[in-house]
Amino acid sequence: MTRGSRISLFLMAAGPLAFFAIFVLWPLAQSMWYSVTKWNGLSDPVFIGLDNFARALSDPNFIRSFENTAIWLVVAVTVPTIVGLLLAVLLDRPLRGSRLYKSAFYLPITLSLVVVGQVWTWIYQPDWGLINSVLTAVGLEDMTRAWLGDPDTALIAVILAWSWQQTALALILYLAALTTVPQDLIEAAAIDGANARQQFTRIIVPLLRPASVVVITLAVINTLKGFDIVFVLTKGGPFHMSSNLAMFMYEETFFKYRLGYGAAIATALFLLAIIVVVVYFRQARASERLYG
């Protein structure tokens, strides 16, 4: 390779990498440093070791947010996967109007979570929201409530609104993956007498395993990042009942000016994400070997 080539290539790589280092990697490293400091954003950060992490473990609001994130994760790995897969298999055949159906399910993924949050306000609104309207219409007025203001329902209401978009994403990914399922495999199974359920559980589900890995990984990552929808719908309230780690981190940092503590929560989120990355790459490698 010529000297000119080398210089060109170096510049080609160094330019973008410099931006990545300055605006992604360096802030990441700084966050880790701040996570072991006490800092209000004005005076200089003071090193306090792992106190922020110890404090989190005895902070009921952190524990609440952590538990809520765990509940959220359970919904995230089940609902979009199961509903999205079922729907994809049902829509992936010559159904009258299936093109139109698909468009209806595609629309949500183009929307911002800010808009999704707004859209769901129309469902949860206490006076004329869809749920309360329907409940009143069928005579179940006792069950109406302020879904987002009620401590018992706020969290699940937020998670459902989020799942609405996430399931649409899962559906799209599964529909795309279904195009790669070899037709003759299913025909062969049908000739051998496999019924629809057997075809689904023995052939389609195993063949869609790589897609499932992607769907679940995205759901988990989006759960960890999940801030927008909480902020728009409840800001974590009432009484932190619908808070999650991302929301709690924001609250401690920008409402309470505990930047060291906020950085510690952010670092915890980052470590959780790294676990997901490692598992994902191993799974991706494994399925590549399996399916060539």
Add this chain to the structure above:
Amino acid sequence: MASARGMTSNADDGRGRPLHRSFVLHGFILAMLVIYAAPIIGVILTSVMTNSEIAARGVWHIPESAALQNFADVWNDTPTPRYLVNSFMVTIPATFLSVLGGVMLGYVFSQFKFPFAELLFLVVIAGMFFPPQAMLIPLFRMFNSPMEIFGFQVLPALYDTVYPMILIHMSIGLAITTLLMRNFMSALPSGLREAAIVDGAGEWSVLFRIIVPLSLPALAVLATLQFTWIWNDFLWPLVLTRSEEAKTIMAGISALQGQYNVAWANQAAMAVIASIPTIVIFIAFQRYFIAGLTMGSVKE
């Protein structure tokens, strides 16, 4: 896309599948359609109603008069036009720059082996998974103070302008753009570069005259995805802007939500306006968009 290939049709339909089962399946699809359509229809209905009509009858009925007054009100009485301009000022350059950076990195990573190439590549694409919270506080601080290099101020504090969002989205976006461009360029016929180099071309002209024109499908995918994500982003404008002059449309919606708590009709109109660009992009480039979602996540 999975254009009606009839994957299970030969086994189910026409083989006398029990009628009740078919009912259950279609019922499921219908129920899901309602769940997906209802909130969107609710917003659209609200956006053409008057606030007094909503107060009196709620939103779940045919509007008494389909009026575009709310859109006019939002356009004239709120900073919505400014917000939209800001969103475009962030989204277009950030999309362009992140794709350009991905093209450059993708070329280097796909055509050459060098020490630590694999590791560098992994670090960059792992960026897809980093929660933005993990960069939030340092970037907030960085943009709140003037930027200095060796004690010389090279930039004023960029807080409350659109520039920090461009820099951040462009940098984080490199993860997905590099991944897709490397994969795409690896699949191009090898020897393209060698032939051009033998003819005396430099690396830059190989990349931009030969490789990039062959990569247009991948570029369309990335531009579509990046536009949508950056347009829809909320966290960075929330943290990095304060004034109406710098807010993007998503931050603006959220800010107005607090101010005009009762004006449901106006909120709905604003949500519709804010969603139009991404919906248009999606409809125009649906094929690329879906290909991107799958490629970006499936291939390692």
